[in-house]
Amino acid sequence: MPHLIANDQELHHQLLGDATSDATPCVFAHGLLVDNLSSWYFGAAPIVASSRLAVCYDLRGHGLSSHAAEGYDVGTGARDLIALLDSLGLQQVDLAGQSWGALICLRVALEHPERVRRLVLCEAPLPPSSLSEMASVISSDPQELLDMLPESLREAFSGGKRRAIKAARRLQRLLTESTLVADLKAEGDIEDERLAEISQETLLLYGDESSCRPVADRLLALLPKASLKTLPGGHYLAAERASDVGALIKEFLDG
Amino acid sequence: MTTLTTVAALIQEVIGEDWDLDDEITLESSFADDLELESIEFVALAEKMQASFGEGVDFVGWLSGKELDEIIALKVGDVVEFIDACRT
Numbered sequence A: 001m002p003h004l005i006a007n008d009q010e011l012h013h014q015l016l017g018d019a020t021s022d023a024t025p026c027v028f029a030h031g032l033l034v035d036n037l038s039s040w041y042f043g044a045a046p047i048v049a050s051s052r053l054a055v056c057y058d059l060r061g062h063g064l065s066s067h068a069a070e071g072y073d074v075g076t077g078a079r080d081l082i083a084l085l086d087s088l089g090l091q092q093v094d095l096a097g098q099s100w101g102a103l104i105c106l107r108v109a110l111e112h113p114e115r116v117r118r119l120v121l122c123e124a125p126l127p128p129s130s131l132s133e134m135a136s137v138i139s140s141d142p143q144e145l146l147d148m149l150p151e152s153l154r155e156a157f158s159g160g161k162r163r164a165i166k167a168a169r170r171l172q173r174l175l176t177e178s179t180l181v182a183d184l185k186a187e188g189d190i191e192d193e194r195l196a197e198i199s200q201e202t203l204l205l206y207g208d209e210s211s212c213r214p215v216a217d218r219l220l221a222l223l224p225k226a227s228l229k230t231l232p233g234g235h236y237l238a239a240e241r242a243s244d245v246g247a248l249i250k251e252f253l254d255g
Numbered sequence B: 001m002t003t004l005t006t007v008a009a010l011i012q013e014v015i016g017e018d019w020d021l022d023d024e025i026t027l028e029s030s031f032a033d034d035l036e037l038e039s040i041e042f043v044a045l046a047e048k049m050q051a052s053f054g055e056g057v058d059f060v061g062w063l064s065g066k067e068l069d070e071i072i073a074l075k076v077g078d079v080v081e082f083i084d085a086c087r088t
Helices: A044-048 A072-087 A100-111 A132-136 A142-147 A151-157 A161-176 A182-186 A215-221 A242-254 B001-017 B037-052 B059-064 B068-072 B076-087
Strands: A003-006 A010-017 A024-031 A053-056 A093-098 A116-120 A203-207 A227-230
Touching: A010 A024, A010 A044, A010 A072, A010 B059, A024 A044, A024 A072, A024 A100, A044 A053, A044 A227, A044 A242, A044 B076, A053 A072, A053 A227, A072 A100, A093 A100, A100 A116, A116 A242, A132 A142, A142 A161, A151 A161, A161 A182, A161 A242, A161 B001, A182 B068, A203 A215, A215 A227, B037 B059, B059 B076
Parallel strands: A024 A053, A024 A093, A093 A116, A116 A203, A203 A227
Antiparallel strands: A003 A010, A010 A053
16 A cells, blocks of 8 residues: 655555656545545546646544544645655645545645646535534534545445444544644634635536535635636545546546 | 466455455356445455556556446456466
8 A cells, every 4th residue: 555654644555547658747636524535536637647746635533544643734734745745756636536535736836836736626615614513523423523424425324234333433533632723723714805815726626516516606706827627526525526526527638 | 376366365464354245256256246345445455456466457457448437347357367478
């Protein structure tokens, strides 16, 4: 399993596509808690990887990355991502993030604009409280959180024994044995003036039934070079509408 | 070793200490219902298969043509069939 130490954290990652391609590599960041790199890896990433290197990685405490007791804030997530890029020797990349992963990508684009060519923000909840799921996270009620998942994703937490137990154990651990909930609560908004500084061409992807759909209009108005595509679906867009999301990202990055 | 025994050994490796299934892994075992493989475990399995069967078996490429629910519905026999087809 490819793991590397980045920002003192053991991060699992997977490469798809041609590592020698001249095209700018694209790095994919997933969402929190119930997500891991597989939603990109078995979704949009292979489509994008037909024309460039695609890198999927597990955020700290998620998937096959090591558990972390702290550092679930966006700032630390951005430092993890920069450390990952440094370890892989990637100078400039395209970034695509889902939900919390999108907030991490946005932060990297703001703080290290020279490292980011283009930006894809899929269901970025800004401020985080714009997302109705966030209330369930903050109440630390795993069941409430699972009830909000679309059916296709809920299967991982139901059905039998081993898989459901393992997934529930992981969720419980993140909610009760790490600073994740406190980190999320403390995460604030980004000021309009700061958002207006985003110099990269940005693709905004939102689900028409998502609770944070209004965020798209704000970002579209503030980001100087943003375009918006709305897809049928809810918040878990990268997994729910994988082929459409993949095709849109590929078109945006290749163009 | 047949393809099935190799694939079965890799599946057991991925599931690791949580392996609590009494039943043998057969061509008819489904990854979701019988083996209860998580999607992240499927990522790990794809990598192990690539390492075990070599570059000629582009398992990730094969999977990437499928939607997640198709992948979840796969049976061990589908994977064995794919690997054998690549090697002939």
